[in-house]
Amino acid sequence: MEYPKGLRYSREHEWVSVEDGDSGIIGITDFAQNELGDVVYVEAPEVGEKISKDDPFGAVESVKAVSDLYAPVSGTVTEVNDALPDTPELINEDPYGEGWIIKVTLSDPDELDDLMTPEEYTEYCEGEQDDDDGD
């Protein structure tokens, strides 16, 4: 699993990349796409919609299951990845790159401090993995 530097991570397995102060990109992590399996459908909000931290803002469906997307930060959607309706598998192939989901203007950049660093998130995922394998 890869968890790139510079990104911040939520307990619900979303990542945020912040470019210049208050504009961020949101997607799901390598761990999340791997858990889901083949992604076949992404339900994302529309440009202009507001999302608020810890609330669902969409969903990712694999063949087998559906998983809600929880906003890692609050803000207003400025762009939606329009490649995903036709090629949702980008989420599996390139979760931090071409598989991004939405871009937002953050309403409270301080919320980023609540998210995990790559190191913290790696440890967090190892805990989740242990739960899976636990016996």
Add this chain to the structure above:
Amino acid sequence: MAAEAETQALRRTPVHARHVALGARMVEFAGWEMPVQYRGIQAEHAAVRSRAGLFDVSHMGEIEVSGAGASRFCQHVTTNDVRRLDPSQAQYTLLLNDRAGVIDDLVIFRLEAERYLLCVNASRREVDFEWLAGHAGDGVTVRDVSDSYALLALQGPATEDILQPLTAAELSAVKPFNFVTAEVSGVRCMVSRTGYTGEDGFELYCPAEDGARLWDALVDAGEVEPAGLGARDTLRLEKGFALYGHEIDETTTPPEARLGWVAKLDKGPFIGSDVLSRKEPLQRRLAGLEMADAGIARQGYRIFQDDREVGRVTSGTLSPTLGKAIALGYVPADAAAVGAEVRVEIRRRRVPARIVRVPFVR
């Protein structure tokens, strides 16, 4: 809490180590730790439709019924007609309760004139055994022999060509729902031309201790894709096969679930037959749905017609073959006509869907 108790009790099949070695994603299913996917559900699904996939379904239960009264007993507790079976033949059948609700769906194998093997759902094994043992009278012995079997399913159009070099049995002579006892790569098996994918294929019942060896032989037989429960579910759903706990349970009757053909009312009385003989008009009926807009219907989602809730989805997925979202669900019998329009509530959005013919994929 509950999850922890489940985790501790999870059972493993004799092939478990092979799944782990292949990097399968393991999940809990009916108390078992089972592979849900290896390479990916869509790739595994496509392999089964185009060539061959190998499933470990050793979690399924096997219950043996024997004794002088075995045929009479099976005729009484199952809905299909076991008199139509010669030894070495099998049939799909149901166990019903007194209200004609489905206790389980299963395949019954006639091993000998008065000896039968019932292959039952893992989730219903204990319930079935209690029910059968509780109804067995003199001259009938019911035994849960699940732990002595491994069960591997080789499914897909190339199955016969792949399997034939491994056995002396003449497989082309084994017709659908027939079986033979034969060695496959030196492992003694019951080789049955049955399955749950809608493709040609064989299911191999062998001693539990030989399961891993048989798995290895089949994987090495060439271009056989290990396939998990995920693909097994999409494959069966495309063909409209019922899954216990989804389309059928103790509150659904065979005609509601489109399984009326499995209940042979002309064979004489059996458990549940008096209710079925009344032929009361159906209140609801299982229907196939195809989503007309983006979104995938899942079990439990509500179905609406004219803004009124009329039923629930029992299973849904994105059909890998069709590239469309399909589902099964219960709707009022008078609304179940092919072409009728309904809506399925997906995360507070009511998405249009159409009632279509089942199977979805022919």
